[in-house]
């Protein structure tokens with residue numbers, strides 16, 4: 183068995199080396215995908231190129247990633263170029279590597295999302311994410327936040343006054359429970375102190391990158407040649423995890439269909455308000471011609487899609503919110519004052535949205551700590567990118583647009599735009615919720631779907647769940663900040679960034695293997 187594994191590993195290594203050598207040679211002799219010699223930051227690493235350096239650099243850059251992918255990428259923060267990419271998603275598609283992985287995880291479905299049928303998919307799914315639907319889900323957001331509050335309160339009592347918790351872990355459990363219930367009326371029961379994890383939760387963790395192994399696995403797979411992926415999937419836990427997710431998706435679909443058909447199988451007073459049932463309802467509407475309906479496979483694919491897209495993103499954002507409150511005690515006090523002025527522990531979505539400082543605080547968190555630091559696209563045909571700001575190439579020539587060749591990989595620097603000093607001012611890297619009292623005029627040029635930020639992307643593929651996650655974050659913060667005081671449990675210098683693919687999470691320099699944020703929590707002094 184061991185010799186088989188070694189043989190497989192050795193063959194893979196040889197295949198990969200040959201593959202990357204061919205790619206590197208092609209890159210060396212044919213050059214990059216753009217005829218213009220773009221400038222970029224120095225390249226400090228033979229293996230990883232200067233990808234990391236570009237995350238924080240200004241304007242349009244030439245980013246060269248050597249060996250790992252042997253490709254030159256264009257990294258852009260230019261508002262006009264980004265708007266052009268958003269408006270022409272048929273020209274700028276998701277990278278092939280990402281699509282291959284999505285396909286393997288989501289099964290036969292998901293064609294609607296990644297293919298020309300994307301507009302139909304959005305049409306069917308949009309009603310499930312409308313404001314009136316999120317208003318109905320707000321109660322569930324609160325119920326889960328109360329469960330978390332009670333678990334933390336018990337920990338404080340057991341520790342005689344000050345609890346120590348890993349907020350990454352607990353918030354991840356909370357948002358998983360929330361998306362299970364609101365997404366497809368599924369009980370993960372992740373919020374428990376017994377350490378017990380159900381089958382779907384385990385499968386999802388193996389795929390989502392929250393386990394240590396997958397932090398290497400997922401970004402690596404996106405770079406691998408097409409033929410190798412199924413082989414690697416077979417020897418990893420990814421395959422069986424994907425199968426469990428798809429099987430559960432099928433079961434949930436059968437239940438939802440039964441409920442909608444009026445048999446009442448899926449009762450428990452839920453009233454079929456979960457996202458999957460709403461999607462199904464809109465898909466089965468008699469107004470829609472048969473050939474325009476999403477297939478069952480595409481509907482099933484929404485289960486892992488909601489999990490992957492909507493769970494960690496929201497928990498990571500809320501983790502960063504607690505980090506910011508712990509670092510800035512004056513902001514924590516100011517926020518708490520506003521939240522305590524509300525006479526109920528379970529306000530409506532509209533009341534949450536009227537809380538001005540809470541709103542500014544959430545915007546500032548999602549600006550500075552956007553969970554996804556960049557977005558990747560590949561040019562599917564030759565094109566010309568218009569530019570808001572002309573660029574000077576390495577020969578000193580000025581260009582006010584950028585020709586792009588078919589196959590050119592592009593990276594849109596989400597974090598770069600959210601923290602661009604030219605747009606936000608010299609304090610762009612500081613955490614200041616008050617900046618939302620008067621937002622600089624220039625910021626209007628950022629083409630994001632929400633709050634002039636790139637956090638939720640924009641255009642026809644903008645995040646469909648932005649309203650969902652903002653209200654969920656607000657409900658969680660409302661409950662937690664009204665009940666506890668937060669402090670960092672380790673010196674701030676020990677907290678570093680943990681990156682899996684483009685997701686940024688906090689971690690500790692003493693234990694970089696996974697995301698973690700230890701906090702000290704005390705009950706609120708009354």
Ligand code: HEM
Nearest residue numbers: 491492495496499557637638639643644645646647650651
């Ligand atoms: C803070 C939380 C969130 C952030 C920062 C976020 C961010 C994003 C971004 C940047 C994209 C575009 C990705 C791309 O095109 O490459 C996206 C797409 C998407 N998001 Fe979110 N998201 C969040 C929460 C959610 C939630 C809660 C859900 C669902 C319950 C969700 C569902 C989706 C879906 C389905 C797409 C694909 C949309 C399409 O292709 O038409 N997201 N999200």
